[in-house]
Amino acid sequence: MVKQYYICVKQFVMTAIVIKPKNKEEESFLKELLKKMNIDTHVVEESTPNYETIRAIEDVEKKKGTRVKNSSELFSKLGI
Numbered sequence: 001m002v003k004q005y006y007i008c009v010k011q012f013v014m015t016a017i018v019i020k021p022k023n024k025e026e027e028s029f030l031k032e033l034l035k036k037m038n039i040d041t042h043v044v045e046e047s048t049p050n051y052e053t054i055r056a057i058e059d060v061e062k063k064k065g066t067r068v069k070n071s072s073e074l075f076s077k078l079g080i
Contacts, residue, residue: 021027034041049057059065068074 021030066077
């Protein structure tokens with residue numbers, strides 16, 4: 001999971017700054033710093049795709065894979 005810190009600055013129009021800490025030490029430092037500065041923060045955790053998902057995304061971006069014209073042809077190729 002990748003944690004992102006969204007910092008909302010209330011003095012201005014809703015501003016968001018995304019910070020991605022590299023490790024637990026950075027995360028702890030940021031939490032403490034922002035708390036001392038009295039800045040409202042929201043931590044959002046994003047899941048990281050697994051290896052197979054990353055490979056599938058790369059294949060699609062490289063236009064690899066099977067192309068079909070419609071769902072019937074897809075089901076036919078899959079044997080469904």
